[in-house]
Amino acid sequence: MTESAAARRYDLVVRGRVLTAEGEAPREIGVTDGRIVRVEASGAGLDAERIVDLADDELLLPGLVDSHVHVNEPGRTEWEGFASATRAAAAGGVTTIVDMPLNSIPPTVNVDALDIKREVAGPQAHIDVGFWGGAVPGNTADLRPLHDEGVFGFKCFLLPSGVDEFPPLPLDEIEQDMREIAAFDSLLIVHAEDPQTIETAPQTFGPGYSGFLASRPRDAENTGIAAVIERARRTGARAHILHLSSSDALPMIAEAKRDGVRLTVETCPHYLSLAAEEIPDGATAYKCCPPIREQANCDLLWHGLLDGTIDCIVSDHSPSTAELKSTGDFGTAWGGVSSLQLGLSLIWSEARERGIPLERVVEWMSSAPANLVGLQRKGRVEVGADADFAVFAPEEEFTVEAASLRHKNPVSPYDGKTLTGVVRRTVLRGLEVDGETPRGELLRRGDA
Template sequence: MDLVLRARRAIVDGAERSCTVWVEAGRIAAVGPFDADMPAERTVDLGDDVVLLPGLVDTHVHVNDPGRADWEGFPTATAAAAAGGVTTLVDMPLNSIPPTVDLPALEAKRDAARGRVHVDVGFWGGAVPGKLGELPALHEAGVFGFKCFLLHSGVDEFPPLSDGELAEALRTVARLDSQLIVHAEDAAVIDAATAPSGRDYQAFLRSRPPQAERTAIGRVIELAGRAAARAHILHLSDAGALPLLERAGAAITVETCPHYLSFTAEEVPDGATQFKCCPPIREAANREALWRGLGAGVIDTVVTDHSPCTPELKRFDTGDFRTAWGGVAGLQVGLPAVWTGARARGFTLADVVRWMASRPAELAGMRHKGRIIPGFDADFCVFAPDEAFVVDVARLAHRNPVSAYHGRPLAGVVRSTWLRGEEITGDRPAGKLLRRGEC
């Protein structure tokens, strides 16, 4: 064997136990008892204070490269991912230029990433007006599914779908046996709401009412049912939509994000635009209901929606929520943020692994990621769950020193991250570019 890892604590196939993991040619060859003996080129005995987790799978990351690499680029994004225990990410089709809505744009993405990534990277395609005919070719080229918006995306080059176009996209993904992932906020509801104004966070919150999510989610459920298509609701913020999603069944899956599980509207200071995201961070009671939705299995996954930008775009000079870019940078701290909230509510590391590793991999169609079982990639996160730290943006690896988590105490430190049996050190980008059906 190439490598043996011995762990007093590990999350193996959904449960915590001690084990020995054998690695050969970048894959897990076997998992056995802690005291099992087999010669290997290298043996690593993990300390009693750490837990061996499968590498996390983050299916919602905005890398923005090419075109807006000053916001974030593949080297910095994947370094931040590795520092946070994430070994696989799937890049969103915006806010890069060009957006990933046809084959030339996908190739531009791959060219920008090739040889520059520290973790494995896959790509979502985009479903936008005038480009729905490109979906089959993108599917054949290996994207993991298609993202769409139902209202303005924030960038003009990625426009929203009308109801008719949404129905067409769903019919297409059903024929392809793919999936449509949806930013589900209703434009008409938001247009009718009070416009955001200046530094007042509560005014911004009123400008993105919960009904915008419920209306859009209801429409996705209805049209996906007609098309017999798989749809996935992105970054759920409104816990009031959970009954709709529970009734929808397995064809509609849903994610939420660490910032919705960590922060509350009551604690966001006026002018603190680092907290601006769409849909918004809502009240404390809503946060607790999201945790209950996770516990009940209505919410499938927790992914970061890492959506960074330059400090200037956050408008810290004015603190104006109306003009600041909306997005939370949290790729590196997603695991400790979720673990901090999870253990306070009686959840276990096995729960966190399900939400942040195995289930995201399953939903993306990755057959060898997100679990510690034979045949899977030897991707690991060595995590010290009882060690605490305070987030300092100056020590985060993503490109710009902006994050809502700055100054927040969190539990859990990533000691090391391994990709296909090799520890990620940052010296040599060894990540692969993934294609649907090949991972």
């Protein structure tokens, strides 16, 4: 470090154990104008207007990036909203979310709807927020304008989404839209469950989880993913498989990647920390689509992360009102898990039991989702990155209380579960997120 660098006065200096791409070590981080401008070994003597010394049991992580969040505002704000969602995210160490084009009304399927969503989100965001566009029947001509307005890509469903205003996209239109977005190198993200397979599966519901699990068989995912791979191979488009739950699909995904298909894949905390065998009768807080499967399947998903077949872990935070979620009948309850605030603790609790280091968890939940959406200033502690941090106590335990979470509706399959790893503070561009003053920015594709 040069003498001038040592003498420089920063806006903020953080001193303590820091996790960077080079690993964990005692470091000093200098921040000016919301960006990291200096990363030095401990003892460098950086000076600042504000100096934060981490406690001995704390570790500074890059803020997490969650690229799969259903905020639902406007239109279904009683399910969630930008104020509550971004507060919950910050409480879990998340500093950037990318909002899904449904279940808001209107869905984000054209520029006018995107403008409405941005107008609503801007004054309420406690962390940074970006937006996905939607690909639905008949809106191919809207994709390029949405791209030009800064959406990070386009979501579609192979089967009904659960809300009428966001219908599924037939495979011939998926291929048509892939060719369209390939022309401007965008990304199609796909809920890949085959509708015909589900239509022919048993549809016997009630309080028992086994009936619901049989209604969404692995073959539905496997067939849907194969169809997406085939079309991505033909068109050269970038495709992303959402919320992978079927470990059976891992070999075909790995083969497609080896063949050069431009394919990425995510999974979610509920598929990595919960198992079908443990779900009690009537516990519809566990219902999601695709479903939580058996423990052996969960173990194979972890192997898929470790070998690189699965790229990242994101929440698929899909809340609803308690009335819609807590019916006790797996046929009628809303399908979605609320975990935006808990993801890091959930995954770290599981990973440490499997001997997986924290740096891998941070890679899957921070830098990999940032890379997926092209936000190079997010998800890393390095010079030039935004000063987005999570102050994490990796050995501290806590018990989840659904009623105490920042999510708008207190329904969680994790209620009463003891987890390891506590987010004590979250920092956005050098300022602590206090949950009172919204300081988040609305992000566009092409922002660094």
